[in-house]
Amino acid sequence: MVAVTLYLAVAVVTLLVIYIKYFGRKRKEGEPPIVPGHFLFGNGKAFSQNAVEFIHKSTARFGKVFTIRLLNQHVTIINDPHSYEQVCKERNFDFDAIQKQVNNNVFSFKLHDSKKMIKEASKKVKGQYLYANMQSFAHHLQEAFDASTESTPAENGWCKDRLRAMSSKTMFRAIFRTIFGKEKPDDVFEPMTVYKNFDLFHKYFNFLWLGLPIKLFPKACRALEMLVQMPTSNDIINRDDVSDYIRYSTQFMKAHGQTEADIIGHNLVFLHVNYNTFRVSYWLIYYLTQHPEAIEALVAEIDDTVRVKSETCDDESDIELSIQDLDRLPVLNSILNETIRYTSGVLMVRAITEDTAFTMEDGSVHNLRAGDRVAMYPPAIHNDPEVFENPEEFKYDRFIDAKFYKDEKEIRNPLLAFGSLCPGKRLAMTQAKWFIFNLAHQFDFQTEEGQTCCPDVKYYGHEILPPTNDVDVLYRRRENRRRIEFVHDRFVTFHCVLVEVNPYRNLQSYVL
Structure with missing residues (x-):
């Protein structure tokens, strides 16, 4: 009996020590306020139920800077759009640890010499490679549009499908083939199979990122088993139409002794990043x-x-259209920006590498601990009525010639949907513009009368929120529509004559 009591006492003490070390937190002088939460889960429940509402309430109670706990991770939230640049420039706020956490916890691999690989590979979606990616995407998207109308039954000229199915058959298929090239007829790793399984797997992303084992989620396990059945790295890089990003990153990883499983994991990370562009297309249509x-x-x-x-x-x-032409369209750009504002759920998070006295834009200083996380949460800004009037309403022209203010001061970056380190932001935005331009040019489309959906706030933390439910969509070809061809900004051909266009003349600036 004495021995049992002793063992229990030791167990209690051990658990108490573990709790204090990993979960407990006593605020030190100069540190942000700590938001009270569950003794074990911290603020995870309130955050997962509605992160925007939780952050707005915490801001009203504790101010613009406060610390929350998600399981065993302490995260300091900076809810101030004016301090965005200060957060991005702070050297002690490191993204490398975050991408390693995602790679390891979600996709089960570690990247050797990650900073060098990401730095070099990221160049493959910018500059001259941006145009190559867009030409490939434009080709695959037109193929997908044609295939969708041919394979979907039509009544009185109208094709009917679920909106997720329609957007996956067009946008996701085009994105997938732009990344990996066109699959062989018997490949398991083909757009629609990958979409169905990736869509399921993606629902568990937040849990996996925080470190919960995937075995707790049987559906995610089964989906991942299908996703890893991609062709060998040699098969993929030998495809003529594989993206330069995948070709370079695969060759880099092979040269650094990484396994096929590592390469598959990395390819799924890249697909995860591009998956958000597909989700944007869903909401654009809706x-x-x-x-x-x-x-x-x-x-x-x-x-x-x-x-x-x-x-x-x-x-x-064909009608020739360039990135510059797309950027000149105020209605198109405003609709895209408003869609992203309305549906984004991204958490811009960094690891704090050293104890840091962080100075806000207003001059206030907050002491942040090494080992914690620091984050800005753009949706809390996107839904702030002081910044965006009636933020719960979708206003297609909200961003046309508009400026936005907080505390009577103009916000330099009111739309923070991609984060500061997204090398593919320009490509993603251009793909979304090209998609909706071509869809609206070639098709009439409408959702079934009376059917509605909204962004699912349970998935705040995802870059773009999924819908609460799906809806039916009807679409048909518009008559006498000429095809649109993507061309390089600088050179546009007319009657087979090459004409140089000044890329800076009459260029309008939009918040992207």
């Missing part, structure tokens, strides 16, 4: 169908652009 004035303004802008372009080329040629 909100356009819910707001007739938005689609009317967009179609008018597109038709006007095509009319002007058609005046400079012969009747048989």
Whole structure:
């Protein structure tokens, strides 16, 4: 009996020591306030139920800077859009540890010499490679549009499908083939199979990122078993149309002795990043169908652009469109920005590498601990009524010639949906613009009357939120529509004559 009591006492003391070490926190002088939470789970439940509401309430109670706990991880939230640049420039706030956490916890691999590989590979989605990626994407998207209309039954000219199915058959398929090249007929690793399993696996991303073992989620395990059945690295890099990013990163990893499993894990990380562009396309279609004035303004802008372009080329040629042309369209850009504002759930998080006296934009100083995390949560800003009037409403023209303010001071970066270190931001935004431009140019589309959905706030933390439910979509070809061809910004061909276009003339600036 005495021995049992002794063992229990030792166990209690051990558990208490573990709790204090990994979960307990006593605020030190100069540190941000600590938001009270569950003794074991911390603030995880409140954050997962509705992160924006939780952060707004915490800000009202504790101020712009406060510390929360998600399981055993302490995260200091900086809810101040004016301090965005200070957060990005702070050397002690490191993203490398975060990407390693994602790689290890979610996709079970470690990247050798990660900073060098990411630095070099990231160049393959920018500059001249941006145009190569876009030409590939434009080709695959047109193929996907054609295949979707041919394979979907039509009634009175209207094709009917679920919106997730329609957007996956078009946008996801185009993105997938732009990354990995076109699959062979008998490949298991093909767009629709990958989409179905990746969509399921992605639901558990937040749990896995925090360190919960994947075995706790049988559905995620089964989905991952399918996702890892991709061709060998040699098979993929020998495809003529594989992206330069995948080719370079695969060759780099092979040269550094990484396994096939490591390469598969890395490829899934890259697919995860691009998956958010697919989700944006879903919401673009949905909100356009819910707001007739938005689609009317967009179609008018597109038709006007095509009319002007058609005046400079012969009747048989495709209409040539560049990134610069897309950037000049205020309605298109505003609709995209408003869609991202309305549906983003991204958590911009960094690891604190050293004890840091962090200075905010207003001059206030907060002591942050090494080993903790620091984060900004853009959706809390996107849903702040002081910044965006009536933030719960979707306003397609919100970003046209608009400025936004907080505390009576203009915000330099009101739309923080991609984070400061996203090398593929330009490509993702251009793909989304190209998708909706071509969809609205080639098709009439509408959702089934009476069917609605909204972003699922349970998934705050995902870059783009999934819908609470799916809806039916109807679409049909518009008559007498000329095809759109993607061309390089600098050179546009008219009647087979090469004309140099000044890339800076009349260039409008938009918040992206």
